[in-house]
Amino acid sequence: MKDMNEGYLTADGRQIGGVVMELKDITLRFGGLTAIEKISFDIRDGEIRAIIGPNGAGKSSMLNVISGFYVPSDGEVWFKGVRRGPMKPYEIARLGIARTFQNIALFDGMSVLDNIMTGRLTHMKKGLIAQAGWWFTGAAREEYENREKVERIIDFLEIQNIRKTPVGRLPYGLKKRVELARALAAEPKILLLDEPMAGMNVEEKEDMCRFVLDLNDEFGTTIVLIEHDMGVVMDLSDRVVVMDYGKKIGDGAPDEVRNNQAVVDAYLGVAHD
Amino acid sequence: MFYREAGDFKSSYQEDSQTFPIKFDRLRYYGVLIVAFGIVPLFINDYWASAVAVPFLIYAIAAIGLNILVGYAGLVSLGTGGFMAVGAYSVYKLMTAFPDISIFVHVILAGVVTAAVGVLFGLPSLRIKGFYLAVATLAAQFFLVWLFNKVPWFYNYSASGQITAPERTVFSVFVTGAQTSATAKYMFCLVILTLVALVARNLTRGTVGRKWMAIRDMDIAAEIIGVNPLTTKLSAFAVSSFFIGIAGALFFSVYLGAAEVGEAFGIQKSFLILFMVIIGGLGSIFGSFAGAAFLVLLPVFLKNVLVGALGWPTDLAAHIELMIVGGLIVVFLIAEPHGLAQLWRVAKEKLRLWPFPY
Numbered sequence: 001m002k003d004m005n006e007g008y009l010t011a012d013g014r015q016i017g018g019v020v021m022e023l024k025d026i027t028l029r030f031g032g033l034t035a036i037e038k039i040s041f042d043i044r045d046g047e048i049r050a051i052i053g054p055n056g057a058g059k060s061s062m063l064n065v066i067s068g069f070y071v072p073s074d075g076e077v078w079f080k081g082v083r084r085g086p087m088k089p090y091e092i093a094r095l096g097i098a099r100t101f102q103n104i105a106l107f108d109g110m111s112v113l114d115n116i117m118t119g120r121l122t123h124m125k126k127g128l129i130a131q132a133g134w135w136f137t138g139a140a141r142e143e144y145e146n147r148e149k150v151e152r153i154i155d156f157l158e159i160q161n162i163r164k165t166p167v168g169r170l171p172y173g174l175k176k177r178v179e180l181a182r183a184l185a186a187e188p189k190i191l192l193l194d195e196p197m198a199g200m201n202v203e204e205k206e207d208m209c210r211f212v213l214d215l216n217d218e219f220g221t222t223i224v225l226i227e228h229d230m231g232v233v234m235d236l237s238d239r240v241v242v243m244d245y246g247k248k249i250g251d252g253a254p255d256e257v258r259n260n261q262a263v264v265d266a267y268l269g270v271a272h273d
Numbered sequence: 274m275f276y277r278e279a280g281d282f283k284s285s286y287q288e289d290s291q292t293f294p295i296k297f298d299r300l301r302y303y304g305v306l307i308v309a310f311g312i313v314p315l316f317i318n319d320y321w322a323s324a325v326a327v328p329f330l331i332y333a334i335a336a337i338g339l340n341i342l343v344g345y346a347g348l349v350s351l352g353t354g355g356f357m358a359v360g361a362y363s364v365y366k367l368m369t370a371f372p373d374i375s376i377f378v379h380v381i382l383a384g385v386v387t388a389a390v391g392v393l394f395g396l397p398s399l400r401i402k403g404f405y406l407a408v409a410t411l412a413a414q415f416f417l418v419w420l421f422n423k424v425p426w427f428y429n430y431s432a433s434g435q436i437t438a439p440e441r442t443v444f445s446v447f448v449t450g451a452q453t454s455a456t457a458k459y460m461f462c463l464v465i466l467t468l469v470a471l472v473a474r475n476l477t478r479g480t481v482g483r484k485w486m487a488i489r490d491m492d493i494a495a496e497i498i499g500v501n502p503l504t505t506k507l508s509a510f511a512v513s514s515f516f517i518g519i520a521g522a523l524f525f526s527v528y529l530g531a532a533e534v535g536e537a538f539g540i541q542k543s544f545l546i547l548f549m550v551i552i553g554g555l556g557s558i559f560g561s562f563a564g565a566a567f568l569v570l571l572p573v574f575l576k577n578v579l580v581g582a583l584g585w586p587t588d589l590a591a592h593i594e595l596m597i598v599g600g601l602i603v604v605f606l607i608a609e610p611h612g613l614a615q616l617w618r619v620a621k622e623k624l625r626l627w628p629f630p631y
Contacts, residue, residue, distance in 0.1 A: 067497065093499030105494035107487050109556065118487050122499040124480045128508055134475035143479055144286045151286075186498070 007044055010238045011253070017045030020190060020222055021066065026075035028061055028246075035061040037246045038075070043190065048216055048223045050233045053243035054266060059226045060102065062243065063192050066224060067099050068092035080189070094122050096189035100179045100196060102226075108168040112178050115167055116153060119185025120146040150185055156218075157181050157211060173204040177211070184215060191215075193225040197232055205232065212236060234258065242266070290478070309463060314456045322455035323528075329569045330462035331523045336549040336561035337473045338516030343547070344555035345477055346509035347489030348398050352410035354542035355417035356514050358534050359387045360521025362427050365436045368449075368526070369429060376441040376448060380465065380522045387518020388511040390417075395510030399503055414543055421534040435533050438526040449526045458527050465523065469516055473558055476512060485509050486556070517546075552605055554614025563613035571598055 007016040021043040028036040036058045043049050043066075051059045064070040065077070071086045078084065079095065087095075098119070107115050124146055130137040154160055157177050162170060167178060176196065183191055196212065197205045209232060215221055227233050233240065234254040242250035242257055244266040250257045257263055283289040293299040317326060335357060342348050364383035368376065394413040398406050421427050428436050440450030447453045448461040476482055484505045487495035496502055525532045532538075545568065553564020572594055579590035609616050 069497065088501075089493075089496040090499045090501045093497060099497060101494065105491050107490035107494070109490050110483070110486050114483055114486070118483050118495075118498055118500075121480060121484065126480065128476070128481055128512070131476050131479045131481045132472045134479070139475070139479055140287070143290070147286045147290070182498070 010047070014046065014217075014238075016047045016238065019043070020045050020080060022078040023066070024076040024078070026062075026065055026072045026077070028058075028065060028070060029073045035246055036065070036072070036243075039241075039243070039246075039248045040075075041241050041248065041251055043222060043224060044239075046216070046220050046222055047238040048212070048225065048236055050237035050240045051224065051226050051243060052228075052230070052233055052240060056245075057243040058246040059243055060194060063099070063194055063224070063226055066190070067097055067192055093186065096186070097192065098183040098186040098188035098190075099192035100176075100183050100194060102194040102198065104172075104175045104179055106167045106175055106179055106182070109166070111164050111166055112159065112170070112181075113150070113154075113163045115178055116150045116181045116185050117146065119182040120150060122186055149187075150181075153181050153184050156215070157184075173200055176200070176204075176208070180208075180211065184219075184221075187219075188221065190222045190224060193223060193227075195226055195228065197227055197229055205229065209236060306467075310460075314460055317455050317459050319455045322459050324573050325569060326459050327462055327528050329565055330459070330466045331520050331528055332546065332549060332565040332569060333562050334462075334466050334469050334523070335517050335520035335546045336553060336565045337469055337558060338513045338520060339546050340550045340553070340555065340558070340561045341473060341477070341485070341516070342509055342513035343550055344557065344560070345482060345489065346485040346506065346513075348395075348506060348509060349403065349407040350410040350513070351407050351540070351543045351547065352394060352413035352417070353517055353546045354538040354540060355414040356387050356391055356517040357521030357524060357542060358417055358421055358538035359390045359514075360384065360518030361525035361532060361538065362421055362436065362534070363387065363518065364522035364526055365438070366427070366429075368439055368441060372439065372441075375443065376526070377443060379441075380519055380526070383522035384515040384519040387521065388515040391510045391514020391517070392507050395507055395514075398506050398510065411540075411543075414540055418534050418538060433533075435531050436525065437531040438529075441526075450530070453527070461527060462523055465519060469519065470558060470562075473516070477558065481508065481512075489556075548602060552602060552612055554612030557612070557614035559617065560612050560614030563617070567613060568598075571601070 007018055009015060019042045022040075023042070024040050026036055026039045027034065039062065051062055053059050061070060065072050067089075068084070068087050068091075069089055076083055079097075084095075107118065110118075124142055126137065126139045126142050130139045134140050154163060157180065159174065159177055159181065162174060162178075167175065170178065180193070180196065183193075193212070197208050200208065212223060212225070213236065216223055225233075225237070227236075237254060239252060240250070240254055240257045241248060242260070242263045249262040249266055250260040252260075283294070288294075291299075293302050313326070335353065339350065339353050342350050360383045363386040364379050367374075367379040367382055371379075394410060397409040401409060422434070425434075428434055431437070438449045440447060440452065442448065443457075443461060446457050448457050477485075484495070484500045485508075487498065487500050488502060488505050488509075492502060495505075521538065525537065529537060549564035549568050550561065551564070552567055553562070554560025575594045575597055576590060579585045579593060580587055585593075
């Protein structure tokens with residue numbers, strides 16, 4: 001099913017579209033250390049794609065390559081049929097790639113609402129002079145239009161009651177949710193989630209899973225996620241890439257991956273004789 | 274008791290995002306405006322204008338400017354005095370070169386010139402942060418003061434090396450020069466301060482302000498979200514210097530009348546305004562007003578108490594005054610590191626429930 005360019009049908013009957021992003025022979029070196037070695041895979045429109053692997057396998061580095069934060073030493077990244085050269089992170093944001101971080105990277109001094117509104121920055125065009133005029137230049141109108149979109153996301157993630165709270169005062173689980181809201185506010189083509197469930201209890205994980213599935217369903221967002229909780233990964237994702245020591249050792253539907261000998265070896269260890 | 278949110282429902286995003294969402298706050302704000310524009314000008318005399326009102330208004334403009342840079346964008350600057358000097362000398366050159374154009378236009382243009390200079394000295398901020406940036410802006414301070422001292426073109430080759438503001442009028446009322454009335458000085462500065470405060474508020478509540486704060490709180494995340502650090506930092510320097518330049522122009526033309534750069538715009542000015550911003554509250558427009566009021570009023574108040582009420586000799590009082598102001602600043606920063614604005618916020622939260630704490 002990997003070779004079908006028109007997409008495929010998932011187990012639960014959703015239609016997955018064509019390739020949005022294709023990574024070809026990506027290699028990433030830091031000095032003498034090779035973090036990623038010749039990895040290729042693709043991300044298709046509307047799917048939930050997971051990257052898994054043991055600690056130090058290079059998952060986060062891979063995500064940073066996708067988000068453009070790292071420029072690969074070798075290999076090509078194709079996004080929407082165009083080869084992506086080295087770009088500044090803020091230019092990548094304008095292409096429609098948003099992400100959350102493993103250790104939350106919110107703006108602590110700002111309210112929840114302001115944090116989520118920063119996600120709309122790439123959609124707000126009014127410049128400095130127009131902002132100064134506010135009531136007369138349409139800056140106010142632009143603000144309220146974007147506020148409406150942000151409110152829809154606030155509703156969706158059920159964080160209405162903390163709208164005006166400074167982010168610094170929130171507990172961990174809610175911060176994670178606000179960060180997801182901020183990434184979502186950008187209306188990204190691809191949403192990258194770096195360990196969205198890390199450090200959460202079962203209920204918070206269940207909530208988060210529901211949000212991930214719902215937003216994929218409702219907004220049709222393509223999601224790439226890294227996660228350690230195997231139960232979550234197998235339940236959520238449509239296709240899984242497995243990495244170990246910077247190499248790809250498996251790629252496919254959760255069931256295929258689960259029965260792949262190389263993957264089992266990497267996770268459970270193998271007797272060397 | 275005083276602050277009730279209950280029953281004050283908002284039915285549009287416009288209502289929800291106004292500056293003073295609580296009705297009592299809004300009424301008080303209009304009250305302050307009415308007093309400032311309608312009542313104070315009727316009673317103000319030369320002493321109150323030159324000792325309290327005019328310096329407060331001008332320092333408030335400078336403090337708003339510096340607060341945008343330090344409080345909102347998180348870029349420390351010690352070059353405020355130098356940038357005020359740029360504003361002062363630009364308005365002087367403009368006033369003498371184009372005597373027919375309104376002083377109002379000159380003051381704004383002086384701000385624009387200062388903004389350009391500010392952007393130039395803001396370039397190092399793209400590479401360095403924190404203390405190192407502070408030192409880089411300190412270089413701006415010393416360089417600018419030196420420049421205005423050494424190049425006679427800036428002070429029109431006057432023998433004393435001073436610049437003296439020519440007489441100018443707005444609506445045929447003198448606002449600069451010896452014939453200016455206290456009311457005219459006060460009103461001119463008040464109008465400009467009001468405009469500055471409105472613009473600052475508009476900038477900080479919208480996209481631009483959010484970009485500044487994002488860079489301040491976490492620059493890497495900001496960049497990944499789509500904030501261009503180059504333009505954002507430079508825009509903070511530009512806007513901040515614009516306001517500081519306006520403050521410098523007013524300080525020279527309306528308040529001092531004649532100025533010598535090292536004396537009027539030395540390093541002490543930079544520190545004074547930085548103190549105002551820190552004591553008032555970083556990242557708060559109200560804090561800029563509060564900090565300016567605190568540092569302008571406190572010495573006047575102490576002087577009146579020590580010399581006027583207690584009858585101490587003037588020189589002793591002057592020294593004691595410095596020590597008390599310094600001591601109070603230290604006490605203040607220990608007791609409330611987030612400044613007067615935070616104190617005000619806490620007071621309001623308490624008043625919201627008063628007299629029943631639950």
